[in-house]
Amino acid sequence: MLLAASEAPLLARPHYAGGDPGPIVAALAQVPELLVVATPFLGAALGPSAIDWRTKEIVIVRTSALAGCRYCVQSHTVVALDAGLTKAEVSVLRGEAAAENCFSAPRERVLLHWIDAVAGGAGPIDATVRAALRRHWVDHEVVELTAVIGVTLMLNRFATALELPVATQTLDRLAAEGLA
Amino acid sequence: MTASTIRPAVADGRLPGRVWMYSNYHCNLACTYCLTESGPKAQRRELDPEAMIDIARQALELGFTDLGVTGGEIFLLSRMPEVLAELARSLPVVALTNGTLFSRRLLDEVQQLAELPVALQISLDRPDPDTNDAMRGPDNFAKVVAAIPRLVERGVTVRIATTVESIEDAELDRLCELHRGLGVPDADHVIRPIIARGRAVDHDLGVQADVPDLPAELTITADGAFWSPFGPTVHGGRLDTDLLITRTTRPLSVPAQALLGLVEQRPAGADSTLNIR
The missing domain is CATH 1.20.1290.10 (AhpD-like)
Incomplete structure (x- = not known):
């Protein structure tokens, strides 16, 4: 279910550049077109923002x-x-x-x-x-x-x-x- | 929107014009260098014929110029002659086959392709039965050299694909003499290296190839869209995902746009000199 770096699809490869991207990314990498839109969205929702x-x-x-x-x-x-x-x-x-x-x-x-x-x-x-x-x-x-x-x-x-x-x-x- | 980006990219050579489809993964042969571990017991991973025809139409609308169909052995699918004919009504087609299934009935069925822009690309690796069949299986050579002239005499365009680690000049000369004698001109003979993916890995065959080495030809399979027909390989019974672009295959604009984005990220001059086609 979780893709290793050697299995990372082309659109997912940047997420593996810094090492293990974690299981959420490694699972979403199975559907690269979902990963590339999900990660910015998740980052915006859960990362630094106007909410402390x-x-x-x-x-x-x-x-x-x-x-x-x-x-x-x-x-x-x-x-x-x-x-x-x-x-x-x-x-x-x-x-x-x-x-x-x-x-x-x-x-x-x-x-x-x-x-x-x-x-x-x-x-x-x-x-x-x-x-x-x-x-x-x-x-x-x-x-x-x-x-x-x-x-x-x-x-x-x-x-x-x-x-x-x-x-x-x-x-x-x-x-x-x-x-x- | 997407046609307006794909069409000029194909026209000016930034994106290859051919869209490949893997119609199926099973095969009556089990060649030692097979990229997809195809064989009689391989998982079929078939593309629905109606889906293939729809993809061809979408490819035309987006601005692609050619189609390729490969497998597996494509003529294990009983509808393949009519599917190829229908695909060719959208775009010219090259269809890869091992050339071993051309019974009189199949020959009659592919006769309809003679009037259409369809070429059958048949694998023939060596000019002698023993050396050819060592990697492709018993009687392969005999079946192929019997089928090619029968196809040619029916007006079907035949290309020969030779897949080898290396070949001596004298042996290549004899192979070319052979294909000319079968009615296939030099212009329709391609020679390509074995790629170290799929079953070739287990036999320690082939050259390593990654994105820069492989043509960025959009390749559609039952498992998703890939970078090049050398992408959707199978090893250990498991589909390789390293050259996967998207799981979405239709609308074709989704993987086409993603492929174009990847191509445009490549540094200039990154293409390999490996003769992989």
Whole structure:
């Protein structure tokens, strides 16, 4: 399922130039025309943007936990720590502790409610949750945060369905941090 | 939009004009240097005939100038004569065959190609049965030299393809004498090296070839679109993906545009001098 560098199709070769591109790219390389449009999109959605790094990782880890994606939770636990979240905060996002213990900023608390409503439920979103979010976040932020939830859910199902392997160094770091 | 970019690219030589189609991968032979590990038990990987005809029409609309059909042995597909005839109504066709299946019935069926821009390219590697058949299988030589004049006398255009690691001048002279005697002129005889892909790797045969060495001829298979007909090879029963362009084959504009993009990224003068065609 995952293509090695020697098997990389022509359009995928640049992604292997720096070494192992990771399992998401190595899987998408099977369909090169999808890879070449997906990677810029995923980069724009999940990479540096108007939404700060810490906030993005809050969204990604929480969404991945709600979706039960082992690959994304483990991979982004490490990224979240690098982004400055504490172990306690990450534990909350992973559903291992209550939010009240860590996230005191109203802006982040309403965001967690929004993530839980969008990623954890089905059908329409409760209007009071949306209204609360919009009191703390401006329109373009609401749109981007929601897009990040959606992109993360897509990757959650992709990674889970294809049983993408977590990098050894990630597993080692998780063990060292007591978050395996 | 895409026709407006492909047509001038073909016209000014930036993109080769031929579109290849792998009609199937199975074969009645199992040659030692086969790129696709074709053989009687090979996975068929067939292209639907209607898809082939549609691809030909799209190729014409985009500005491509020629078609190639290869396999596998293409005449294991019973509809191939009519498919070739239909393809030729869009663009001139060269169709590669091992030349061993030309029964009287098949000869009658390919007769219709005599009036159309179709050339059958038949493999003949050596001027002697023993050396030819060593790599291609028993009785190959006899069947080929019997079939070629029968095709020629029916007015079907025949080309000869010689695929060798190397060949001495004297042996090549005898081979050329042979094909001339069979009714195939020198202009319709191509000599090409064995490429170290597919089964050739297992027999330690052939020259290494990568993108710069291979013609950027758009090649459509059941598994996707590839850079050159030397791209969609099989080794160890597994399709090689290193020369894959796109999995999407229709609309043909998708792989054609991707191929053009790759061609235009190549540095000037990057083409190899290997005589691979």
